[in-house]
Amino acid sequence: MPTWGEVALPAGGAPVTIPRDPARDAARDELLNPAYHRHDPSLLERATSWFWDQFSKALEGVGSATTGGTGLVLFAAVALVVGAAVWWRLGAPGRAARTSTALFAGEHARTADQHRAEARRLAAAGAWNDAVREQMRALVRALEERTLLDPRPGRTTDEAAAEAARALPAHAAALAEAARTFDAVAYGDRAADQAAYRLLGDLDQALERTRPVLAPTPEGAV
Incomplete structure (x- = not known):
C-alpha cells in the first residue's frame, strides 16, 4: 500500500516516486469518504454547542474584573430574551385566573341599592378601586333585579356585559x-380614579331609564 508523500513502497520493494499534487489530492479524496464522518456532530448539535460555549463565556465574564461590564450585560441580555420567550409563551402569571374571577365571588347577596350605597361611601373616602368594584356590582345586580339577567353567582363582568347587551343593544x-374598566381595575392592577367610578355610575343610571328590547316570539308560538 502506498504511503502519503512523495515515495511509495510497493509490495515488490522497489520505491516508486509519486508526485506531490496527486498525493495531496488522493489524501483529500480519502478523507472525504463518508465512512469517516458517520459519527460527526450534526449542524444543529454544532450550533447548540457553540451557543452554550458562548453562554458559558458570558457567565465567566460576569465575575471577571478584566471584562468590565461586558459579561454582565451579555448575561442580562440572554436572561431578558429567555424571560420574554417564557412570558410570550405562557402569558402574564396568573392573568388567566384573575380575569375569570366571578363578579360576586364570595359575596353575600345584596341588593343593587345596597351596592350603590357602599360605592358612594367608598367614593367619598377616595377609595376609587373599591368604589368601582361596588358600582359594577350594583349595575349587574340591578339588571338581575329587572330580570334582564338571570341571577348567577359565577358570572364574570364580560359575560354580564355580553348578556345584557342583547336586551339593551343601544x-x-x-x-x-364598563366591563373592560372593571377588569383593568379589579384584575389588571390599574389604579381607578373618579372618572372610572363616574363612568360606571352614569351607565347604571342610563340603564335604569332604558326599556329593554324584547326577544322576538318564535313563529307559531301561542
Missing part, C-alpha cells in the same frame, strides 16, 4: 367598556 358598547 348600550352594548358602553357595557363592554
Whole structure:
C-alpha cells in the first residue's frame, strides 16, 4: 500500500516516486469518504454547542474584573430574551385566573341599592378601586333585579356585559367598556380614579331609564 508523500513502497520493494499534487489530492479524496464522518456532530448539535460555549463565556465574564461590564450585560441580555420567550409563551402569571374571577365571588347577596350605597361611601373616602368594584356590582345586580339577567353567582363582568347587551343593544358598547374598566381595575392592577367610578355610575343610571328590547316570539308560538 502506498504511503502519503512523495515515495511509495510497493509490495515488490522497489520505491516508486509519486508526485506531490496527486498525493495531496488522493489524501483529500480519502478523507472525504463518508465512512469517516458517520459519527460527526450534526449542524444543529454544532450550533447548540457553540451557543452554550458562548453562554458559558458570558457567565465567566460576569465575575471577571478584566471584562468590565461586558459579561454582565451579555448575561442580562440572554436572561431578558429567555424571560420574554417564557412570558410570550405562557402569558402574564396568573392573568388567566384573575380575569375569570366571578363578579360576586364570595359575596353575600345584596341588593343593587345596597351596592350603590357602599360605592358612594367608598367614593367619598377616595377609595376609587373599591368604589368601582361596588358600582359594577350594583349595575349587574340591578339588571338581575329587572330580570334582564338571570341571577348567577359565577358570572364574570364580560359575560354580564355580553348578556345584557342583547336586551339593551343601544348600550352594548358602553357595557363592554364598563366591563373592560372593571377588569383593568379589579384584575389588571390599574389604579381607578373618579372618572372610572363616574363612568360606571352614569351607565347604571342610563340603564335604569332604558326599556329593554324584547326577544322576538318564535313563529307559531301561542
